[in-house]
Amino acid sequence: MKRNLAEYNFPEDLKNMSGEELELLSYAIRDFLVDKISLTGGHLASNLGVVELTIALHRFYDCPKDKIIWDVGHQSYVHKILTGRANRFDTLRQTGGMSGFPKSGESEYDAYDTGHSSTSLSAAAGMAAARDIKNEDYNVVAVIGDGSLTGGMAYEALNNIGASKSKVIVILNDNGMSISRNIGGISKHLGKLRTSNKYLDAKKNIKENISRIPAVGEGLAKGLSGAKDWLKYALLSGGVMFEELGFTYLGPIDGNDIPSVLGILEQAQNVRGPVFIHVMTKKGKGYRNAELNPNKYHGIGPFDPETGAEKFPAGVTSSKVMGETLVKLADDDDRIVAITAAMGTATGLAEFAEKYPKRYFDVGIAEAHAVTFAAGLAKSDMKPLVAIYSSFLQRAYDQIVEDVCLQNLPVVFAIDRAGLVGADGETHHGLLDISYLSSIPNLTILSPSDGNDLKAMLSYAFSLNSPVAIRYPRGNCDYDENREETFNGRNVRLSSGKDVDIWAVGSMLKRAEKAKELLELRGIHAGVVSVRTIKPIDMSVISSNCRNIVTIEDGTALGGFGEKLSALVPASIKVTNFGWPDKFIEHGSCDDLYKLYKLDGESIAERISDRFEGKA
Numbered sequence: 261m262k263r264n265l266a267e268y269n270f271p272e273d274l275k276n277m278s279g280e281e282l283e284l285l286s287y288a289i290r291d292f293l294v295d296k297i298s299l300t301g302g303h304l305a306s307n308l309g310v311v312e313l314t315i316a317l318h319r320f321y322d323c324p325k326d327k328i329i330w331d332v333g334h335q336s337y338v339h340k341i342l343t344g345r346a347n348r349f350d351t352l353r354q355t356g357g358m359s360g361f362p363k364s365g366e367s368e369y370d371a372y373d374t375g376h377s378s379t380s381l382s383a384a385a386g387m388a389a390a391r392d393i394k395n396e397d398y399n400v401v402a403v404i405g406d407g408s409l410t411g412g413m414a415y416e417a418l419n420n421i422g423a424s425k426s427k428v429i430v431i432l433n434d435n436g437m438s439i440s441r442n443i444g445g446i447s448k449h450l451g452k453l454r455t456s457n458k459y460l461d462a463k464k465n466i467k468e469n470i471s472r473i474p475a476v477g478e479g480l481a482k483g484l485s486g487a488k489d490w491l492k493y494a495l496l497s498g499g500v501m502f503e504e505l506g507f508t509y510l511g512p513i514d515g516n517d518i519p520s521v522l523g524i525l526e527q528a529q530n531v532r533g534p535v536f537i538h539v540m541t542k543k544g545k546g547y548r549n550a551e552l553n554p555n556k557y558h559g560i561g562p563f564d565p566e567t568g569a570e571k572f573p574a575g576v577t578s579s580k581v582m583g584e585t586l587v588k589l590a591d592d593d594d595r596i597v598a599i600t601a602a603m604g605t606a607t608g609l610a611e612f613a614e615k616y617p618k619r620y621f622d623v624g625i626a627e628a629h630a631v632t633f634a635a636g637l638a639k640s641d642m643k644p645l646v647a648i649y650s651s652f653l654q655r656a657y658d659q660i661v662e663d664v665c666l667q668n669l670p671v672v673f674a675i676d677r678a679g680l681v682g683a684d685g686e687t688h689h690g691l692l693d694i695s696y697l698s699s700i701p702n703l704t705i706l707s708p709s710d711g712n713d714l715k716a717m718l719s720y721a722f723s724l725n726s727p728v729a730i731r732y733p734r735g736n737c738d739y740d741e742n743r744e745e746t747f748n749g750r751n752v753r754l755s756s757g758k759d760v761d762i763w764a765v766g767s768m769l770k771r772a773e774k775a776k777e778l779l780e781l782r783g784i785h786a787g788v789v790s791v792r793t794i795k796p797i798d799m800s801v802i803s804s805n806c807r808n809i810v811t812i813e814d815g816t817a818l819g820g821f822g823e824k825l826s827a828l829v830p831a832s833i834k835v836t837n838f839g840w841p842d843k844f845i846e847h848g849s850c851d852d853l854y855k856l857y858k859l860d861g862e863s864i865a866e867r868i869s870d871r872f873e874g875k876a
């Protein structure tokens with residue numbers, strides 16, 4: 261074994277390693293993961309669970325000719341180590357550093373860019389179809405987790421692949437966990453399959469023992485397998501659900517055992533048509549803290565590897581304020597219910613789930629279903645709140661339009677991670693929600709500047725009998741639990757200035773205040789308006805002598821709040837919009853990215869004064 265992983269020529273070196281060397285490599289990779297991720301933060305538990313699986317995949321297949329697609333892609337760190345990027349892990353998820361997700365621009369071994377769940381099977385189907393059209397010969401493999409298999413898109417793909425008879429190799433990485441414990445009927449079914457070997461062995465033994473009873477045994481054994489039993493037997497005997505869809509189901513096998521995985525990949529190679537391989541792994545395997553608490557170590561900040569304690573634990577986050585406020589509101593109104601799409605803890609709903617288990621719904625990674633499920637609840641006089649990250653809510657656009665807003669139903673959308681998120685990058689920044697929501701009739705869109713605003717807005721939202729979206733950013737927020745903020749749907753003018761008004765949408769307020777302060781030093785007098793209502797636009801705070809408005813928003817400028825305000829103000833007022841540009845923003849630290857894209861307080865002041873000095 262070499263001293264460090266960066267010294268290997270991966271994946272080529274895997275082909276010549278003995279079984280024992282592969283085993284030793286799995287230990288080295290686990291140590292490496294804990295060591296590096298304890299410094300940078302990242303998705304630890306999922307990657308610890310796929311060490312042997314990934315070693316076996318890159319030993320068996322011939323990448324990059326063979327294509328491996330990682331669903332969500334948060335578990336692709338081992339794949340990155342085994343494709344020559346061990347030396348980049350000190351820069352994981354940092355500005356200018358290696359992404360935490362597969363990026364074909366980063367490596368030819370990253371066959372397809374992922375980040376949002378349940379897309380791998382559809383992408384694999386498309387790649388296999390292209391291969392078949394061109395009469396090319398290579399394997400297309402999709403690795404999907406049991407959580408991601410609760411996403412509806414996966415079934416659309418299974419349905420299509422099964423019918424197409426195209427050779428797609430689906431590998432279900434089943435660790436019984438989504439971010440928290442996996443939920444739903446599919447998860448239960450997988451649970452049965454996981455135990456099916458034991459189930460089948462027991463059943464087979466019982467039948468053999470009975471059939472050995474002299475004279476009557478044979479008849480008894482046959483009688484034992486009544487229709488109901490056979491159905492259960494068949495259902496469990498080999499994933500008949502997947503077989504019925506047109507797949508050859510193989511497994512389940514121990515996905516943390518390299519020889520077992522290599523064996524089943526060999527078996528799959530001899531199968532014509534689509535193959536569904538079911539492997540069972542342990543999320544967090546090999547690092548005790550993560551094995552015991554895979555939820556906490558699913559995505560974790562820098563931590564002390566000895567104790568497992570996070571170095572920078574979260575403070576009072578917007579998610580926490582939302583969750584606590586919702587519990588208080590639910591104490592007084594039993595029509596209030598909460599819905600999550602497999603992100604209950606992360607969106608602050610843990611306390612609600614604990615206190616009101618019958619009014620809490622985790623629907624799995626199924627955002628579109630979550631929204632229409634909420635519509636059904638609202639149609640039946642309940643008051644649902646759906647808590648979904650801004651970028652994941654993109655999955656449910658049609659449901660927001662057709663099921664909630666068209667019927668004008670009282671659903672509250674708690675849009676978490678709205679705005680820049682930082683380390684997760686392009687797939688996770690919540691920069692499109694203002695743009696994609698503000699053209700929908702009947703929808704009120706609110707943006708709190710701090711935790712007190714958020715608390716007041718939640719009460720306000722539940723008082724309306726129509727759809728409301730409240731968008732708030734990832735991370736800590738200013739919150740004074742002793743201060744009761746009121747909110748009446750209006751924007752608030754915080755100060756006046758004869759030269760320019762800065763209209764700050766939601767959490768951009770602090771940057772506006774900073775810019776105002778710096779502009780004063782340059783003799784430019786700016787007023788500040790806190791934009792808490794994105795839609796309907798509240799114009800009551802426009803000052804009569806205002807000639808210049810600058811809007812700043814943590815969202816794309818295209819179709820953003822600023823653009824909409826520009827269309828409403830008198831021609832005598834010049835409106836300039838500062839938002840994110842028309843591109844996908846890379847990963848990095850939020851501070852770096854706000855500075856890089858000139859959306860921090862200092863840059864905003866600079867850009868405004870340049871305009872006044874005629875430089876821009």
Ligand SMILES: Cc1ncc(C[n+]2csc(CCOP(=O)(O)OP(=O)(O)O)c2C)c(N)n1
Nearest residue numbers: 306375376377405406407408437438439602
């Ligand atoms: C559309 C979408 N919704 C939610 C998420 C957040 N998310 C990332 S990983 C994950 C759980 C995935 O569970 P599983 O597929 O079983 O992978 P594991 O971490 O167990 O390996 C979730 C909900 C996402 N990335 N995309």
Ligand SMILES: CC(=O)[C@@H](O)[C@H](O)COP(=O)(O)O
Nearest residue numbers: 332334375559606677684734
């Ligand atoms: C991989 C994935 O999509 C989630 O784990 C996401 O990274 C969580 O984001 P937060 O860290 O903002 O909760």
Ligand SMILES: [Mg+2]
Nearest residue numbers: 405406407437
């Ligand atoms: Mg899982």
